[in-house]
Structures are given as C-alpha cells and as structure tokens.
Amino acid sequence: MISLPLTTPILPSRCLLHQTRRQNSTRRRFLIRLSSSLQDQVTAKTTKRVVLVRHGQSTWNEEGRIQGSSDFSVLTIKGESQAEISRQMLIDDSFDVCFTSPLKRSKKTAEIIWGSRENEMIFDYDLREIDLYSFQGLLKKEGKEKFGEAFKQWQEDPANFIIDGHYPVRELWSRARSCWPGILAHERKSVLVVAHNAVNQALVATAIGLGTEYFRSLLQSNCGVSVLDFTPRADGGSPHVCLNRLNQTPNSPLAGGSSGGRKASKQVILVCHGQGNNKDSAATNDQSMNMLGVIQSQKTAELILDLRVSSIVCSPGTASIETAGVISRVQEAASCLGVDSVPRHVKMKQMNELDIEGVLLKSNQARLLILMQSIVK
Numbered sequence: 001m002i003s004l005p006l007t008t009p010i011l012p013s014r015c016l017l018h019q020t021r022r023q024n025s026t027r028r029r030f031l032i033r034l035s036s037s038l039q040d041q042v043t044a045k046t047t048k049r050v051v052l053v054r055h056g057q058s059t060w061n062e063e064g065r066i067q068g069s070s071d072f073s074v075l076t077i078k079g080e081s082q083a084e085i086s087r088q089m090l091i092d093d094s095f096d097v098c099f100t101s102p103l104k105r106s107k108k109t110a111e112i113i114w115g116s117r118e119n120e121m122i123f124d125y126d127l128r129e130i131d132l133y134s135f136q137g138l139l140k141k142e143g144k145e146k147f148g149e150a151f152k153q154w155q156e157d158p159a160n161f162i163i164d165g166h167y168p169v170r171e172l173w174s175r176a177r178s179c180w181p182g183i184l185a186h187e188r189k190s191v192l193v194v195a196h197n198a199v200n201q202a203l204v205a206t207a208i209g210l211g212t213e214y215f216r217s218l219l220q221s222n223c224g225v226s227v228l229d230f231t232p233r234a235d236g237g238s239p240h241v242c243l244n245r246l247n248q249t250p251n252s253p254l255a256g257g258s259s260g261g262r263k264a265s266k267q268v269i270l271v272c273h274g275q276g277n278n279k280d281s282a283a284t285n286d287q288s289m290n291m292l293g294v295i296q297s298q299k300t301a302e303l304i305l306d307l308r309v310s311s312i313v314c315s316p317g318t319a320s321i322e323t324a325g326v327i328s329r330v331q332e333a334a335s336c337l338g339v340d341s342v343p344r345h346v347k348m349k350q351m352n353e354l355d356i357e358g359v360l361l362k363s364n365q366a367r368l369l370i371l372m373q374s375i376v377k
Helices: 059-063 077-089 104-114 140-147 149-156 168-185 197-208 291-303 318-335 356-362
Strands: 032-034 048-054 097-100 190-195 225-231 240-248 267-272 311-314 347-350 367-372
Touching: 048 104, 048 168, 048 197, 077 104, 097 104, 104 190, 140 149, 168 197, 190 197, 197 225, 197 240, 291 318, 311 318, 318 347
Parallel strands: 048 190, 097 190, 267 367, 311 347, 311 367
Antiparallel strands: 032 240, 048 225, 225 240
C-alpha cells in the first residue's frame, strides 16, 4: 500500500520537470500498481488514459462555505480563468470523450476545457461532490459552532464521520468505485473527467487501492490535473494502474498544499533518477548516471531548492543513490548561504522495497523526498 499524504508532486521521469504537453507524454511510469479496489470489478481491453480535473474556483470556495453536492455556487471570474489556463495546458491532449459532474461549477469548467470539440459531454450524477447533508451551505465557522463534536470528527476522522445517519466518505468511496466500470468500458482511449475535489480524490484512491483512511491525502486544487494510465493484463483481469500525475496545477507542478484553505502537515515529492548509461534498461539497478543524467539531477535539485527537503529515501539502484546524493548536497549547501544561515544535514536512507507507507508512518519530517526507479511493478 502506498501513502501519498496531502499534496504530492510527481516529477516526470529522468528528473527534469516537463513543462509542455508534448514533453509530458513520456512513456516512463512513475507509480504502477495492481489495484485491489478494482480487482474483479473492472477489466480493460485496451490501454486507456484518464485525465481528472477539478473545477475552477467557485463562489462558495471564495466564501469558505461548505458545498458538498449542493448546486448553488458557480464559477468566479478567477475560476473561469483557471479553467481556461487548464484548457491551454491540456490543449495537445486528443481527448475522445468527456465525463463530467452535472453540478454547475463542474459543468462550466468542463465546457471551457472541452471547447469546440464535436463530441457531446457525458453527464454522470455519480461524479457529483461528496454528500455532506446538513453541513452543506454552512460557513466552516458555522459548522463548527452548530455541530461541535460532529464537525471535529469531520476534520480529524473523516473516514468514520457520520451525519444525518450517513457516512459521507464511505458512501463517496463506494460511488467512486461504481464510476470506474463506465469510464473504462467506454470504447475511446483518452478520457477527460471533470468533477470535484473529494470525488476526484476517491477516484484516484480507488484506482490505486487506497481506502477511506486516505481521504484528504490526495487533495485536488482548483483545476488541478491528475492522470491515470490503465494497461490491460494478459489474463484479462483487473488492469495495471499507473498514477502518472497528481494534482498538477497550471501555476507550478510543485505548488501545492492549498485546497479550501487546508494546509499539508507533510509533503512528499516523488522523483525519478537521472538517465543511466544504458538508457534503454531503466529498471537495471547497477547502472550509473551518464552525463545527461547528472545534468538532469542537478536541474531537479535546483527546481526543489526552495522546498527545504528534510529527508530523502531512495531505492538501492546506483542511479537513484547518485541522484539522491546530488539533491542532498545542493540542499545542504543552500542552507549555508546567508549571514544567519545554520548548516543542516539532509537524512538519506535506502529501501529495498517500495514500502512508502512504512516510511511515512515512522517519519516525523515535514517534507520527505522519495527517489525511485522509473518503473515500479
């Protein structure tokens, strides 16, 4: 099981952060899993890419009001602008079909991104936002004052949160699972899904096998983009699932931690090592980086310089260890700059298996970098 707390930037393969769609179309895989949540429920006959987008800022987002599955709020001017930027960011994606929540804020976002494409959008009510019953329409301060312990449970233990006789998060996970057969059964290969923060979290989680305890661990910012690639298995069973991108925003793929005013208590950054000497054998553990790989690792170190990484966990591959060393040295050197700077040490640890969940549970670091092989099966 893999835990990706709160905002989790995923850097494309070979370290360099790709800024254009053409570059983002790399075939490298960053996180590949056989999803237990989809086991025995879904089969895939062809390779399929599903791009999830959250709606732009709404009037109730701006007010700090609890929306849930209500349909009173609409996009703000900022929200429409965010949707337009996302449209431009995804302009090179040749989407075949668009599924969207019918709620106004999602529908408008989908219309902007879908643009002048001829195919009609498919409205699916199961893609609506989480049902929050009596909470809906309240300002967050009002929810705290009116519901007390129930609101506290919603904040601290959402998986077991109950209101009006319902368990909203459990219901949401069940609903998200029920959406996947229809999405993956569609004959088209490239699918756009425009919906909401919580339901997009649930779609990602159920695809990669995470339970309700991971609610709020995969936050989706306004117009944030997440990408899942599904590859059919030879035996016809549940497809292999690759989480290709998570909550990539137009502003910066590393800008995260904001969704409805929530802040990340822990941030995880997944990075792939620089290119090895044998570039066609990415899964080989004993290859060192070539010159391009060294440059890529240095560029990545510069990219995340302002994040002040506390700890690095890397796979045992030579290229991974070398990349981790470059990032660690740059982080430590940067801390020595300035009059009042205090030298610091970036912890490094190797792991033979991708037991990220165990690492996270044991780590009290605020910002953890996990450096991995480009293909994880």
